[in-house]
Amino acid sequence: MTKRAEKPRITLLYCRQCVRGDAELRIKLQQDSEFDLRAEVLPCSSKVRVSQLLKILEPGVDALELVGCPVESCRLLVGSRRAEQRVAYARGLLAEAGVDPERIGMSRGMDLSADDLLVFVRKRAAAMSERKNT
Amino acid sequence: MMLRADSRLEKVLTAGEFAVTVEIGPPRGPDPEVLHKKADMLKGMADAYNVTDNQTAVVRMSSIAGSKILLDAGLEPVMQMTCRDRNRIAVQSDLLGASAMGIRNCLCLSGDHQKASAAGKLKGHPGAKNVYDVDSIQLISILKGLRDDAVQEGGDVITAPAPFFIGAAWTPLSPPEKFRIMRLEKKIDAGADFIQTQVVYDIARFAEAVHVAHDTGLTERAAVLPGVIVPKSAGMLRYMSENVAGVQVPDELLKRMKDAKDAKAEGVKIAVELVQAIREIPGLKGIHLQAIEWEEILPEVIEKAGLLPRPRL
């Protein structure tokens, strides 16, 4: 029996400081048809909490990608580094629980467009399915 | 002078002779033959023979049993006792038993923490509950109480005094160095009769520490016997230098071991030189020789160092 290919359900959390033209960006993301994509903007990537990451994943989201500013240019100084630590911790928890840690990840960039964000999302989806297939 | 325990070691020191003690490690099993073989090999080489107490927290035949086996083989043991595994009740009980069996020397140590037992290939018992009910200085006091006052730590009397020649350890080169002399003094105040030190390779620095002890009269109140471990390889010497607290090895010795064509022969040479240098330092009363898993080399070192024959008493 063949399973009808479902679009991966991915949640994208991105930091407002690292994108350009937020309004158009959101519209473009909504138009994406490759993924069942949900995008949420954060005032700073450091605002994200580990419990929040897991709560997003648990109800049936396949993967979560967090996007923040590069380490040197986080406007709130250590914000994106803190975010990275939390993402790493969450991945560790997943691994310990026997769940694929690749389901959560983080990327960085500046002045990102919707296409840039989608590249990150695609990478996340690929990393996750790679693990599934190994 | 009244002998405290009537042990051979005590008599040799009291007679003003330069004493020799060596270390024998008991086997990791119940076979007394291992000890008999070592006893045969080392008989006549030393005035007393230290039997270690689960060194590095690795389970070995007990020090009290090992000491009795040596005693029966005609060697005088120094029973080593640590504080790691026994509370004050077991300590005193074992001391009474040891005394009953004729054991007259006891070296009081804190003892390596059981974390040390899971090193290298060994699994050890890092999960064991440790005791450390008393520390080494309190242990010395306990022995003194049993010997001089025939009283237990808790105050009850014992039926007869338990005579022990009481030993303690000294690591003069571990920081804080200034306190190490105070610690030595505390041990002697508590009742230590003889001291065996952590292994010495840096004669100059060791001599400085002994000098202070000598000046304050400590070397006359207790007999200090520096420890010497015969180097077997450059690797072993480097390992000790880098990993064992309180051990300092001069670069010159490391180089000699590294460059030597025959490392073992060079190790013997170095050990002999160390013994000779130690004899030049005022205040020292003997030597405590060890050769890790290599006891068979000790007769050669002792002989070359001019320490034979041992005095007849």
Added chain:
Amino acid sequence: MIFAERKPIEEILEMIRGRKRVLLVGCATCVAECAAGGEEEVETLAPLLRLALKEKGQEVEIVTKTLERQCEWEFVEELTELLPEVDAVLSLGCGIGVQALAERFPEVPVYPGVNTSTLALRPEAGLWVSRCSACGDCVLDETFGICPVARCAKGLMNGPCGGTREDGKCELDEGSDCAWKLIIERAEARGELDKLKKIRAPKDWSNSRHGGPKKVVREDLRT
């Protein structure tokens, strides 16, 4: 604070195996300060356990609640309304909290989700260090405010053993200072090094767990 760490997920999963509806209870006091059992940890563990079980093709319903303290009946009472239909309680409170819940709700199994191990200080974010082992016979007045029972692996009372490394760290744990080195430094700084000459007698351990389980009554405070 009382210090605890979350048990490995595998162990927790094994405890709740076969249960259908689990009440996960956190505590907002000590374990929250150790980032082991507070609200954030409860809200992290609940989805994590669901994810883990989903992976195994199992499902469990997890209800969450974080109490101010699990060691006080007035707060424990708040769980009463949540108890019906729950077939197990998983507590992230310290050993005291787990037992308080078990005592109040004997009809359900109460499982420990954390390992309580010491009494600690948090000198900076993300770092906890053991400071007290409840020996019941405090000698901090004689050791210049540094506890040799909790901070020396051998609990030495009369100075350091030979295991102090060159850099002043303990041979057992390169990250930790030799406690006696710290005590000596303090004594020296105060010009009171001589006080450490005193031979301290063996400790009386009978006021700690070594004397047996403690039960203390204060008549002046009983109603």
